[in-house]
Amino acid sequence: xxxxxxxxSARPLPxxxxxxxxxxxxxxxxxxxxAAFAGAACDRRDEVAVHKRRAEGSxxxxxxxxxxxxxxxxxxxxxxxxxxxxxxPILGALPRxxxxxxxxxxxxxxxxxxQLFFETRLSKNHDISCASCHELDHYGIDADTRDGAxxxxxxxxxxxxxxxxxxxxxxxxxxxVQFWDGRAEDLESQAKGPILNPVEMAMPxxxxxxxxxxxxxxxxxxxxxxxxxxxxxxSYDNVAKAIAAFERQLITPAKFDAFMGGDLTALSAExxxxxxxxxxxxxxxxxxxxxVGGTMFQKLGTVKPWPGLTDEGRAEVTKxxxxxxxxxxxxxxxxxxxxxxLHDGSVADLATIVQLMAExxxxxxxxxxxxxxxxxxxxxxxxxxxxxxxxxxxxxPPSGPKTPKPDPG
Ligand code: HEC
Ligand code: HEC
Numbered sequence: 399x400x401x402x403x404x405x406x407s408a409r410p411l412p413x414x415x416x417x418x419x420x421x422x423x424x425x426x427x428x429x430x431x432x433a434a435f436a437g438a439a440c441d442r443r444d445e446v447a448v449h450k451r452r453a454e455g456s457x458x459x460x461x462x463x464x465x466x467x468x469x470x471x472x473x474x475x476x477x478x479x480x481x482x483x484x485x486x487p488i489l490g491a492l493p494r495x496x497x498x499x500x501x502x503x504x505x506x507x508x509x510x511x512x513q514l515f516f517e518t519r520l521s522k523n524h525d526i527s528c529a530s531c532h533e534l535d536h537y538g539i540d541a542d543t544r545d546g547a548x549x550x551x552x553x554x555x556x557x558x559x560x561x562x563x564x565x566x567x568x569x570x571x572x573x574x575v576q577f578w579d580g581r582a583e584d585l586e587s588q589a590k591g592p593i594l595n596p597v598e599m600a601m602p603x604x605x606x607x608x609x610x611x612x613x614x615x616x617x618x619x620x621x622x623x624x625x626x627x628x629x630x631x632x633s634y635d636n637v638a639k640a641i642a643a644f645e646r647q648l649i650t651p652a653k654f655d656a657f658m659g660g661d662l663t664a665l666s667a668e669x670x671x672x673x674x675x676x677x678x679x680x681x682x683x684x685x686x687x688x689x690v691g692g693t694m695f696q697k698l699g700t701v702k703p704w705p706g707l708t709d710e711g712r713a714e715v716t717k718x719x720x721x722x723x724x725x726x727x728x729x730x731x732x733x734x735x736x737x738x739x740l741h742d743g744s745v746a747d748l749a750t751i752v753q754l755m756a757e758x759x760x761x762x763x764x765x766x767x768x769x770x771x772x773x774x775x776x777x778x779x780x781x782x783x784x785x786x787x788x789x790x791x792x793x794x795p796p797s798g799p800k801t802p803k804p805d806p807g
Contacts, residue, residue: 531592
Protein backbone atom coordinates (compact mmCIF):
# COMPACT_ATOMS: atom_id res chain seq x y z
CA UNK A 399 0.00 0.00 0.00
CA UNK A 400 1.34 3.39 -0.88
CA UNK A 401 0.99 6.70 0.85
CA UNK A 402 -1.08 7.66 -2.11
CA UNK A 403 -4.02 5.64 -0.85
CA UNK A 404 -3.79 7.16 2.60
CA UNK A 405 -3.75 10.68 1.30
CA UNK A 406 -6.51 9.79 -1.10
CA SER A 407 -8.88 8.74 1.63
CA ALA A 408 -8.08 11.82 3.66
CA ARG A 409 -8.21 14.22 0.75
CA PRO A 410 -10.63 17.07 1.26
CA LEU A 411 -13.30 17.63 -1.33
CA PRO A 412 -12.20 19.92 -4.16
CA UNK A 413 -13.58 23.37 -3.59
CA UNK A 414 -15.51 23.64 -6.83
CA UNK A 415 -17.30 20.42 -6.07
CA UNK A 416 -18.12 21.55 -2.59
CA UNK A 417 -19.63 24.83 -3.72
CA UNK A 418 -21.73 23.11 -6.32
CA UNK A 419 -23.01 20.57 -3.83
CA UNK A 420 -23.91 23.18 -1.29
CA UNK A 421 -25.94 25.11 -3.79
CA UNK A 422 -27.76 21.92 -4.71
CA UNK A 423 -28.25 21.04 -1.11
CA UNK A 424 -29.89 24.34 -0.32
CA UNK A 425 -32.26 23.97 -3.22
CA UNK A 426 -33.17 20.37 -2.55
CA UNK A 427 -33.66 20.73 1.17
CA UNK A 428 -35.69 23.85 0.84
CA UNK A 429 -37.96 22.19 -1.66
CA UNK A 430 -38.27 18.83 0.03
CA UNK A 431 -38.38 19.85 3.63
CA UNK A 432 -40.26 23.08 3.93
CA ALA A 433 -43.40 22.81 1.84
CA ALA A 434 -44.41 22.28 -1.73
CA PHE A 435 -43.00 25.44 -3.25
CA ALA A 436 -42.34 27.61 -0.25
CA GLY A 437 -38.55 27.48 -0.44
CA ALA A 438 -38.25 27.80 -4.21
CA ALA A 439 -37.13 31.12 -5.56
CA CYS A 440 -40.07 33.43 -6.20
CA ASP A 441 -39.21 33.83 -9.85
CA ARG A 442 -39.91 30.14 -10.34
CA ARG A 443 -43.53 30.42 -9.28
CA ASP A 444 -44.81 31.43 -12.66
CA GLU A 445 -43.07 28.48 -14.17
CA VAL A 446 -44.73 26.22 -11.60
CA ALA A 447 -48.12 27.63 -12.42
CA VAL A 448 -47.59 27.04 -16.13
CA HIS A 449 -46.55 23.47 -15.51
CA LYS A 450 -49.50 22.92 -13.24
CA ARG A 451 -51.92 24.27 -15.78
CA ARG A 452 -50.38 22.21 -18.52
CA ALA A 453 -50.54 19.15 -16.30
CA GLU A 454 -54.20 19.63 -15.50
CA GLY A 455 -54.96 20.35 -19.12
CA SER A 456 -53.24 17.19 -20.22
CA UNK A 457 -55.19 15.11 -17.77
CA UNK A 458 -58.48 16.62 -18.92
CA UNK A 459 -57.58 15.93 -22.53
CA UNK A 460 -56.98 12.31 -21.68
CA UNK A 461 -53.19 12.49 -21.82
CA UNK A 462 -51.99 8.91 -22.22
CA UNK A 463 -48.80 8.62 -20.29
CA UNK A 464 -48.61 4.85 -20.63
CA UNK A 465 -47.87 4.96 -24.33
CA UNK A 466 -44.32 5.07 -25.64
CA UNK A 467 -45.26 8.52 -26.91
CA UNK A 468 -42.45 9.97 -24.85
CA UNK A 469 -39.93 9.89 -27.66
CA UNK A 470 -41.94 10.11 -30.84
CA UNK A 471 -41.50 13.42 -32.65
CA UNK A 472 -44.21 15.93 -31.95
CA UNK A 473 -45.43 13.91 -28.94
CA UNK A 474 -47.21 15.98 -26.31
CA UNK A 475 -44.95 17.03 -23.42
CA UNK A 476 -44.92 14.56 -20.57
CA UNK A 477 -47.39 15.59 -17.89
CA UNK A 478 -45.40 16.07 -14.68
CA UNK A 479 -48.49 15.85 -12.47
CA UNK A 480 -49.72 12.61 -14.02
CA UNK A 481 -46.23 11.15 -13.87
CA UNK A 482 -45.87 12.09 -10.23
CA UNK A 483 -49.12 10.34 -9.36
CA UNK A 484 -47.98 7.27 -11.27
CA UNK A 485 -44.54 7.21 -9.63
CA UNK A 486 -45.75 7.83 -6.07
CA PRO A 487 -46.76 4.27 -5.15
CA ILE A 488 -43.68 2.76 -6.83
CA LEU A 489 -40.75 5.09 -6.13
CA GLY A 490 -40.53 7.79 -3.46
CA ALA A 491 -38.56 10.55 -1.78
CA LEU A 492 -35.67 9.67 0.52
CA PRO A 493 -36.44 10.03 4.22
CA ARG A 494 -34.59 12.79 6.08
CA UNK A 495 -33.27 10.31 8.61
CA UNK A 496 -32.78 6.59 8.93
CA UNK A 497 -33.57 5.09 12.32
CA UNK A 498 -32.65 1.80 13.92
CA UNK A 499 -34.72 0.36 16.78
CA UNK A 500 -31.85 -1.78 18.02
CA UNK A 501 -29.06 0.78 17.58
CA UNK A 502 -30.42 4.28 18.17
CA UNK A 503 -28.20 7.06 16.86
CA UNK A 504 -26.74 9.64 19.24
CA UNK A 505 -24.36 12.46 18.32
CA UNK A 506 -21.57 10.74 20.31
CA UNK A 507 -22.08 7.41 18.56
CA UNK A 508 -22.16 9.06 15.14
CA UNK A 509 -18.98 11.04 15.89
CA UNK A 510 -17.17 7.87 16.98
CA UNK A 511 -18.46 6.00 13.94
CA UNK A 512 -17.10 8.70 11.66
CA GLN A 513 -13.65 8.34 13.24
CA LEU A 514 -13.75 4.56 12.91
CA PHE A 515 -14.87 4.82 9.27
CA PHE A 516 -11.66 6.77 8.53
CA GLU A 517 -9.46 4.76 10.96
CA THR A 518 -6.59 3.06 9.12
CA ARG A 519 -5.35 1.51 12.38
CA LEU A 520 -8.29 -0.89 12.03
CA SER A 521 -6.25 -2.49 9.22
CA LYS A 522 -3.26 -4.77 9.64
CA ASN A 523 -0.80 -2.43 7.92
CA HIS A 524 -2.47 0.81 9.11
CA ASP A 525 -3.02 1.78 5.50
CA ILE A 526 -6.67 1.00 4.70
CA SER A 527 -9.92 2.27 6.19
CA CYS A 528 -13.53 1.95 5.11
CA ALA A 529 -13.05 5.35 3.46
CA SER A 530 -10.22 4.01 1.26
CA CYS A 531 -12.70 1.97 -0.77
CA HIS A 532 -15.84 3.96 0.02
CA GLU A 533 -14.63 7.48 -0.76
CA LEU A 534 -17.21 9.79 0.72
CA ASP A 535 -16.21 12.66 -1.57
CA HIS A 536 -16.81 10.35 -4.55
CA TYR A 537 -20.32 9.15 -3.80
CA GLY A 538 -19.12 6.39 -1.50
CA ILE A 539 -17.38 4.22 -4.08
CA ASP A 540 -13.76 3.55 -5.01
CA ALA A 541 -12.92 6.22 -7.57
CA ASP A 542 -9.41 4.87 -8.17
CA THR A 543 -8.39 4.75 -11.82
CA ARG A 544 -5.91 2.63 -13.73
CA ASP A 545 -4.98 3.35 -17.34
CA GLY A 546 -7.57 6.10 -17.42
CA ALA A 547 -10.51 3.92 -16.38
CA UNK A 548 -12.13 3.34 -13.00
CA UNK A 549 -10.93 0.10 -11.43
CA UNK A 550 -13.53 -2.67 -11.41
CA UNK A 551 -12.56 -3.94 -7.98
CA UNK A 552 -10.73 -2.39 -5.05
CA UNK A 553 -7.23 -2.87 -3.73
CA UNK A 554 -6.98 -4.18 -0.17
CA UNK A 555 -4.21 -5.48 2.10
CA UNK A 556 -0.86 -6.06 0.32
CA UNK A 557 -2.29 -4.74 -2.93
CA UNK A 558 -4.71 -7.67 -3.29
CA UNK A 559 -7.74 -7.12 -5.50
CA UNK A 560 -11.22 -7.87 -4.18
CA UNK A 561 -13.63 -10.09 -6.10
CA UNK A 562 -16.51 -7.65 -6.55
CA UNK A 563 -17.10 -4.02 -7.44
CA UNK A 564 -17.38 -1.68 -4.44
CA UNK A 565 -20.95 -0.44 -4.01
CA UNK A 566 -21.73 2.96 -2.53
CA UNK A 567 -22.32 3.38 1.20
CA UNK A 568 -24.67 6.32 0.55
CA UNK A 569 -28.28 5.45 1.41
CA UNK A 570 -27.16 1.86 2.14
CA UNK A 571 -28.98 2.04 5.48
CA UNK A 572 -32.20 1.85 3.48
CA UNK A 573 -31.32 -1.38 1.63
CA UNK A 574 -33.22 -4.48 2.73
CA VAL A 575 -29.94 -6.41 3.07
CA GLN A 576 -26.25 -5.59 2.52
CA PHE A 577 -23.69 -6.79 -0.08
CA TRP A 578 -24.37 -7.80 -3.69
CA ASP A 579 -25.48 -11.22 -2.48
CA GLY A 580 -27.30 -9.99 0.62
CA ARG A 581 -25.22 -12.04 3.03
CA ALA A 582 -25.36 -9.39 5.79
CA GLU A 583 -28.76 -8.46 7.13
CA ASP A 584 -27.93 -4.94 8.28
CA LEU A 585 -25.19 -2.30 8.48
CA GLU A 586 -24.06 -3.59 11.88
CA SER A 587 -23.33 -7.11 10.69
CA GLN A 588 -21.88 -5.77 7.43
CA ALA A 589 -19.35 -3.55 9.23
CA LYS A 590 -17.80 -6.51 11.03
CA GLY A 591 -16.75 -8.13 7.75
CA PRO A 592 -14.15 -5.94 6.00
CA ILE A 593 -11.97 -5.36 9.09
CA LEU A 594 -11.26 -9.10 9.35
CA ASN A 595 -11.37 -9.88 5.62
CA PRO A 596 -7.83 -10.99 4.59
CA VAL A 597 -8.03 -9.18 1.21
CA GLU A 598 -9.47 -6.01 2.72
CA MET A 599 -8.29 -4.68 6.10
CA ALA A 600 -6.84 -8.06 7.16
CA MET A 601 -6.92 -7.80 10.96
CA PRO A 602 -6.24 -11.31 12.35
CA UNK A 603 -9.20 -11.43 14.77
CA UNK A 604 -11.60 -9.37 16.88
CA UNK A 605 -9.25 -9.46 19.87
CA UNK A 606 -6.52 -7.74 17.82
CA UNK A 607 -8.96 -4.98 16.87
CA UNK A 608 -9.86 -4.40 20.51
CA UNK A 609 -6.20 -4.44 21.61
CA UNK A 610 -5.47 -1.69 19.09
CA UNK A 611 -8.45 0.45 20.10
CA UNK A 612 -7.73 0.04 23.83
CA UNK A 613 -4.14 1.19 23.22
CA UNK A 614 -5.31 4.54 21.77
CA UNK A 615 -6.14 6.74 24.78
CA UNK A 616 -8.66 8.96 22.97
CA UNK A 617 -10.87 6.03 22.06
CA UNK A 618 -11.49 4.96 25.66
CA UNK A 619 -13.29 8.21 26.29
CA UNK A 620 -15.08 8.25 22.91
CA UNK A 621 -16.50 4.71 23.36
CA UNK A 622 -17.55 5.51 26.96
CA UNK A 623 -19.51 8.54 25.72
CA UNK A 624 -21.02 6.67 22.78
CA UNK A 625 -22.08 3.68 24.91
CA UNK A 626 -22.82 5.19 28.34
CA UNK A 627 -23.40 2.84 31.27
CA UNK A 628 -21.83 -0.17 29.56
CA UNK A 629 -19.27 -2.13 31.56
CA UNK A 630 -16.97 -2.66 28.58
CA UNK A 631 -17.70 0.01 26.00
CA UNK A 632 -14.83 -1.01 23.68
CA SER A 633 -16.23 -4.15 22.07
CA TYR A 634 -16.37 -5.46 18.51
CA ASP A 635 -20.17 -5.15 18.53
CA ASN A 636 -19.86 -1.50 19.49
CA VAL A 637 -17.32 -0.83 16.73
CA ALA A 638 -19.95 -2.06 14.27
CA LYS A 639 -22.77 -0.16 15.97
CA ALA A 640 -20.88 3.16 15.88
CA ILE A 641 -19.92 2.72 12.21
CA ALA A 642 -23.52 1.80 11.31
CA ALA A 643 -24.88 4.85 13.16
CA PHE A 644 -22.48 7.02 11.15
CA GLU A 645 -23.49 5.35 7.88
CA ARG A 646 -27.18 6.06 8.57
CA GLN A 647 -26.27 9.76 8.18
CA LEU A 648 -25.24 9.16 4.59
CA ILE A 649 -28.41 10.20 2.79
CA THR A 650 -28.26 12.07 -0.54
CA PRO A 651 -31.45 13.98 -1.39
CA ALA A 652 -31.59 14.90 -5.08
CA LYS A 653 -33.62 16.81 -7.64
CA PHE A 654 -35.79 13.71 -7.96
CA ASP A 655 -36.80 14.04 -4.29
CA ALA A 656 -37.93 17.60 -4.92
CA PHE A 657 -40.13 16.23 -7.70
CA MET A 658 -41.50 13.43 -5.52
CA GLY A 659 -42.14 16.07 -2.84
CA GLY A 660 -44.46 17.90 -5.26
CA ASP A 661 -42.23 20.34 -7.15
CA LEU A 662 -43.49 19.74 -10.67
CA THR A 663 -40.73 21.93 -12.13
CA ALA A 664 -37.86 20.02 -10.53
CA LEU A 665 -37.20 17.74 -13.51
CA SER A 666 -36.42 18.82 -17.06
CA ALA A 667 -38.56 17.63 -19.98
CA GLU A 668 -35.88 15.07 -20.88
CA UNK A 669 -35.68 13.77 -17.30
CA UNK A 670 -39.47 13.46 -17.20
CA UNK A 671 -39.42 11.50 -20.46
CA UNK A 672 -36.76 9.26 -18.96
CA UNK A 673 -38.84 8.66 -15.84
CA UNK A 674 -41.83 7.81 -17.98
CA UNK A 675 -39.77 5.29 -19.95
CA UNK A 676 -38.33 3.88 -16.73
CA UNK A 677 -41.91 3.14 -15.66
CA UNK A 678 -43.16 2.05 -19.11
CA UNK A 679 -40.30 -0.32 -19.82
CA UNK A 680 -40.70 -2.00 -16.44
CA UNK A 681 -37.41 -1.04 -14.81
CA UNK A 682 -39.50 -0.44 -11.70
CA UNK A 683 -40.44 -4.10 -11.49
CA UNK A 684 -37.05 -4.46 -9.84
CA UNK A 685 -35.72 -0.96 -9.10
CA UNK A 686 -38.39 0.22 -6.66
CA UNK A 687 -38.80 2.33 -3.55
CA UNK A 688 -37.16 5.59 -2.54
CA UNK A 689 -33.75 4.06 -3.20
CA VAL A 690 -34.83 2.91 -6.71
CA GLY A 691 -33.46 -0.53 -5.86
CA GLY A 692 -32.13 -2.28 -2.79
CA THR A 693 -35.51 -3.84 -2.01
CA MET A 694 -35.26 -7.35 -3.53
CA PHE A 695 -33.09 -10.06 -5.09
CA GLN A 696 -33.34 -10.78 -8.83
CA LYS A 697 -31.58 -12.93 -11.33
CA LEU A 698 -29.19 -11.27 -13.74
CA GLY A 699 -30.62 -12.40 -17.08
CA THR A 700 -34.33 -12.82 -16.34
CA VAL A 701 -35.47 -12.30 -19.93
CA LYS A 702 -32.34 -13.20 -21.87
CA PRO A 703 -29.25 -14.93 -20.38
CA TRP A 704 -26.52 -12.52 -19.31
CA PRO A 705 -23.30 -13.31 -21.14
CA GLY A 706 -20.04 -14.13 -19.41
CA LEU A 707 -21.22 -14.56 -15.82
CA THR A 708 -18.92 -16.44 -13.43
CA ASP A 709 -19.90 -15.12 -9.98
CA GLU A 710 -22.96 -17.10 -8.91
CA GLY A 711 -24.09 -14.43 -6.45
CA ARG A 712 -26.74 -15.41 -3.96
CA ALA A 713 -26.27 -19.17 -4.66
CA GLU A 714 -22.95 -18.97 -2.80
CA VAL A 715 -24.90 -17.92 0.30
CA THR A 716 -27.94 -20.19 0.07
CA LYS A 717 -26.27 -23.15 -1.75
CA UNK A 718 -29.45 -23.37 -3.82
CA UNK A 719 -29.27 -23.84 -7.60
CA UNK A 720 -32.34 -21.61 -7.95
CA UNK A 721 -30.21 -18.71 -6.71
CA UNK A 722 -27.51 -18.96 -9.38
CA UNK A 723 -26.74 -15.48 -10.76
CA UNK A 724 -29.23 -13.90 -8.37
CA UNK A 725 -28.07 -10.59 -6.90
CA UNK A 726 -29.50 -7.78 -4.84
CA UNK A 727 -31.11 -5.29 -7.23
CA UNK A 728 -28.84 -2.30 -6.60
CA UNK A 729 -30.10 1.13 -5.66
CA UNK A 730 -29.80 3.57 -8.57
CA UNK A 731 -29.28 6.59 -6.31
CA UNK A 732 -26.19 8.52 -7.54
CA UNK A 733 -25.72 5.89 -10.25
CA UNK A 734 -24.46 8.47 -12.76
CA UNK A 735 -21.43 8.94 -10.47
CA UNK A 736 -20.70 5.34 -9.51
CA UNK A 737 -19.37 3.65 -12.65
CA UNK A 738 -18.31 0.98 -13.39
CA UNK A 739 -21.47 -1.08 -13.03
CA LEU A 740 -22.66 -4.50 -11.89
CA HIS A 741 -21.21 -6.77 -9.20
CA ASP A 742 -18.13 -7.36 -11.35
CA GLY A 743 -17.69 -3.80 -12.59
CA SER A 744 -17.86 -5.18 -16.13
CA VAL A 745 -19.85 -2.32 -17.68
CA ALA A 746 -18.08 1.03 -17.92
CA ASP A 747 -20.80 3.51 -18.83
CA LEU A 748 -24.38 4.27 -18.00
CA ALA A 749 -25.85 4.25 -21.53
CA THR A 750 -24.48 0.73 -22.09
CA ILE A 751 -25.88 -0.69 -18.85
CA VAL A 752 -29.29 0.92 -19.48
CA GLN A 753 -29.45 -0.75 -22.91
CA LEU A 754 -28.29 -4.11 -21.49
CA MET A 755 -30.93 -3.92 -18.75
CA ALA A 756 -33.69 -3.20 -21.30
CA GLU A 757 -32.55 -6.16 -23.34
CA UNK A 758 -31.82 -8.77 -20.68
CA UNK A 759 -33.97 -7.78 -17.70
CA UNK A 760 -37.07 -6.09 -19.12
CA UNK A 761 -39.30 -7.66 -21.73
CA UNK A 762 -39.25 -4.48 -23.79
CA UNK A 763 -36.06 -5.33 -25.71
CA UNK A 764 -33.65 -2.79 -27.18
CA UNK A 765 -34.36 0.90 -26.71
CA UNK A 766 -33.88 3.57 -29.37
CA UNK A 767 -30.84 5.81 -28.83
CA UNK A 768 -33.07 8.73 -27.86
CA UNK A 769 -34.82 6.56 -25.30
CA UNK A 770 -31.53 5.47 -23.74
CA UNK A 771 -30.49 9.13 -23.51
CA UNK A 772 -33.75 10.03 -21.77
CA UNK A 773 -33.40 7.21 -19.23
CA UNK A 774 -29.79 8.27 -18.60
CA UNK A 775 -31.01 11.85 -18.05
CA UNK A 776 -33.60 10.61 -15.56
CA UNK A 777 -30.97 8.56 -13.72
CA UNK A 778 -28.89 11.74 -13.49
CA UNK A 779 -31.70 13.35 -11.51
CA UNK A 780 -30.98 10.76 -8.79
CA UNK A 781 -27.53 12.28 -8.18
CA UNK A 782 -27.89 13.87 -4.77
CA UNK A 783 -26.08 15.95 -2.23
CA UNK A 784 -24.00 14.26 0.45
CA UNK A 785 -24.34 15.78 3.94
CA UNK A 786 -21.15 17.82 3.75
CA UNK A 787 -20.72 18.44 7.50
CA UNK A 788 -21.29 14.79 8.36
CA UNK A 789 -18.63 13.51 5.96
CA UNK A 790 -15.82 15.91 6.83
CA UNK A 791 -12.59 14.02 7.49
CA UNK A 792 -12.40 13.69 11.30
CA UNK A 793 -9.40 14.18 13.55
CA UNK A 794 -8.18 10.83 14.86
CA PRO A 795 -6.76 10.36 18.37
CA PRO A 796 -2.97 9.77 18.50
CA SER A 797 -1.55 6.29 19.14
CA GLY A 798 -0.40 5.37 22.65
CA PRO A 799 2.90 3.72 23.63
CA LYS A 800 1.36 0.24 23.36
CA THR A 801 -0.39 0.71 20.02
CA PRO A 802 0.71 -2.14 17.71
CA LYS A 803 2.88 -1.09 14.78
CA PRO A 804 1.82 -1.46 11.12
CA ASP A 805 2.32 -5.02 9.85
CA PRO A 806 2.82 -5.29 6.10
CA GLY A 807 3.03 -9.14 6.26
C1 HEC B 1 -10.78 -3.08 0.10
C2 HEC B 1 -12.00 -2.32 -0.20
C3 HEC B 1 -13.06 -2.20 0.89
C4 HEC B 1 -12.91 -1.82 2.20
C5 HEC B 1 -11.62 -1.49 2.94
C6 HEC B 1 -14.24 -1.76 2.76
N1 HEC B 1 -15.18 -2.09 1.80
FE1 HEC B 1 -17.19 -2.06 2.02
N2 HEC B 1 -17.39 -3.05 0.30
C7 HEC B 1 -16.38 -3.36 -0.57
C8 HEC B 1 -16.85 -4.30 -1.56
C9 HEC B 1 -16.04 -4.88 -2.71
C10 HEC B 1 -18.20 -4.55 -1.25
C11 HEC B 1 -19.15 -5.52 -1.97
C12 HEC B 1 -18.75 -6.93 -1.55
C13 HEC B 1 -19.82 -7.98 -1.86
O1 HEC B 1 -20.95 -7.63 -2.12
O2 HEC B 1 -19.49 -9.17 -1.78
C14 HEC B 1 -18.51 -3.72 -0.08
C15 HEC B 1 -19.78 -3.61 0.48
C16 HEC B 1 -20.08 -2.74 1.52
C17 HEC B 1 -21.43 -2.38 1.95
C18 HEC B 1 -22.72 -2.90 1.35
C19 HEC B 1 -23.35 -1.91 0.44
C20 HEC B 1 -24.44 -2.53 -0.40
O3 HEC B 1 -25.06 -1.81 -1.19
O4 HEC B 1 -24.67 -3.74 -0.32
C21 HEC B 1 -21.30 -1.51 3.00
C22 HEC B 1 -22.41 -0.86 3.79
C23 HEC B 1 -19.88 -1.35 3.23
N3 HEC B 1 -19.18 -2.08 2.29
C24 HEC B 1 -19.32 -0.63 4.27
C25 HEC B 1 -17.97 -0.76 4.63
C26 HEC B 1 -17.42 -0.39 5.93
C27 HEC B 1 -18.22 0.16 7.08
C28 HEC B 1 -16.09 -0.64 5.87
C29 HEC B 1 -15.05 -0.47 6.98
C30 HEC B 1 -15.30 -1.23 8.18
C31 HEC B 1 -15.80 -1.13 4.54
N4 HEC B 1 -16.97 -1.22 3.83
C32 HEC B 1 -14.52 -1.42 4.06
C33 HEC B 1 -15.08 -2.86 -0.51
C34 HEC B 1 -14.49 -2.40 0.67
C1 HEC C 1 -35.81 -8.26 -13.51
C2 HEC C 1 -35.19 -7.28 -12.64
C3 HEC C 1 -34.58 -6.03 -13.27
C4 HEC C 1 -35.15 -5.17 -14.18
C5 HEC C 1 -36.51 -5.26 -14.84
C6 HEC C 1 -34.18 -4.11 -14.38
N1 HEC C 1 -33.07 -4.32 -13.61
FE1 HEC C 1 -31.46 -3.11 -13.51
N2 HEC C 1 -30.52 -4.47 -12.30
C7 HEC C 1 -31.07 -5.65 -11.85
C8 HEC C 1 -30.06 -6.39 -11.14
C9 HEC C 1 -30.27 -7.75 -10.47
C10 HEC C 1 -28.88 -5.64 -11.19
C11 HEC C 1 -27.54 -5.98 -10.56
C12 HEC C 1 -26.84 -7.08 -11.30
C13 HEC C 1 -25.49 -7.41 -10.71
O1 HEC C 1 -25.42 -7.77 -9.56
O2 HEC C 1 -24.48 -7.35 -11.38
C14 HEC C 1 -29.21 -4.43 -11.92
C15 HEC C 1 -28.31 -3.39 -12.19
C16 HEC C 1 -28.64 -2.21 -12.83
C17 HEC C 1 -27.73 -1.10 -13.01
C18 HEC C 1 -26.30 -1.04 -12.50
C19 HEC C 1 -26.25 -0.42 -11.14
C20 HEC C 1 -24.90 -0.52 -10.46
O3 HEC C 1 -24.69 0.23 -9.52
O4 HEC C 1 -24.08 -1.34 -10.85
C21 HEC C 1 -28.42 -0.12 -13.67
C22 HEC C 1 -27.91 1.24 -14.07
C23 HEC C 1 -29.74 -0.63 -13.93
N3 HEC C 1 -29.83 -1.90 -13.39
C24 HEC C 1 -30.73 0.07 -14.62
C25 HEC C 1 -31.90 -0.53 -15.05
C26 HEC C 1 -32.79 0.06 -16.02
C27 HEC C 1 -32.61 1.43 -16.64
C28 HEC C 1 -33.81 -0.83 -16.23
C29 HEC C 1 -34.94 -0.73 -17.23
C30 HEC C 1 -34.51 -0.62 -18.61
C31 HEC C 1 -33.54 -1.98 -15.38
N4 HEC C 1 -32.37 -1.76 -14.70
C32 HEC C 1 -34.36 -3.07 -15.28
C33 HEC C 1 -32.38 -6.05 -12.04
C34 HEC C 1 -33.28 -5.48 -12.92
